[in-house]
Amino acid sequence: MTSVAESDYRSQLLPKIQQAMSEKRFKHVLGVEKAAVQLAEKYGASVEKASIAALTHDYAKERSDQEFIQQINKGNYPQELLNYGNYIWHGLVGADFVQQELAINNQEILQAIRLHTTGAAEMSLLDKIIYVADYIEAGRDFPIVEQAREIAQVDLDQAVAFETQQVLLYLISSKKLIYPKTLETYNRWVVNL
Numbered sequence: 001m002t003s004v005a006e007s008d009y010r011s012q013l014l015p016k017i018q019q020a021m022s023e024k025r026f027k028h029v030l031g032v033e034k035a036a037v038q039l040a041e042k043y044g045a046s047v048e049k050a051s052i053a054a055l056t057h058d059y060a061k062e063r064s065d066q067e068f069i070q071q072i073n074k075g076n077y078p079q080e081l082l083n084y085g086n087y088i089w090h091g092l093v094g095a096d097f098v099q100q101e102l103a104i105n106n107q108e109i110l111q112a113i114r115l116h117t118t119g120a121a122e123m124s125l126l127d128k129i130i131y132v133a134d135y136i137e138a139g140r141d142f143p144i145v146e147q148a149r150e151i152a153q154v155d156l157d158q159a160v161a162f163e164t165q166q167v168l169l170y171l172i173s174s175k176k177l178i179y180p181k182t183l184e185t186y187n188r189w190v191v192n193l
């Protein structure tokens with residue numbers, strides 16, 4: 001695909017993303033795209049895939065619980081997924097809506113969307129880029145984000161580890177239910193099991 005065709009594809013995708021979410025979330029999505037493209041250039045991933053995965057990663061975030069529950073029951077998902085909520089569903093199950101409604105069938109992109117919240121023990125370069133870009137995009141302003149940004153420019157695996165540890169610290173300190181995949185990510189990337 002030429003760069004002209006790429007930007008053509010992007011400009012057709014953009015309004016579909018925008019209409020699916022608030023202005024604030026759309027700004028976040030554009031921030032993630034910028035961060036993901038920079039990381040893709042730096043670490044040698046496909047810039048086009050990074051762009052599309054970033055633009056679509058939170059596409060389903062504003063769907064109702066009812067829509068997710070319906071999709072979980074329809075699809076090949078374990079029933080225990082129903083114990084969780086939008087925070088887990090919007091990526092893992094939301095990728096189905098991206099595929100169905102935006103006709104994105106690239107499995108690498110769909111996997112990066114599915115894993116963007118929890119990470120996984122096994123992550124591709126694109127998975128890591130989207131996971132980290134979501135955390136460090138320019139609109140994020142939590143206290144340790146600057147440290148996360150610096151690490152991301154030095155070592156992407158270390159950035160995955162740093163983010164995962166911080167997320168786990170937050171989840172535990174606020175007594176949140178932890179999705180097993182989040183723990184698998186911790187064991188692999190933080191503990192180096």
Ligand code: DGI
Nearest residue numbers: 058087116117118134167171176177178179182
């Ligand atoms: O969708 P975003 O807000 O851009 O970012 P995200 O998809 O990374 O995170 C959504 C939320 O999910 C965030 O507050 C962290 C949280 N989260 C990640 N793993 C788990 C989790 N929440 C719970 N309860 N359990 C998890 O295992």
Ligand code: FE
Nearest residue numbers: 057058091117
């Ligand atoms: Fe998300």
Ligand code: FE
Nearest residue numbers: 028057058134
């Ligand atoms: Fe996000």
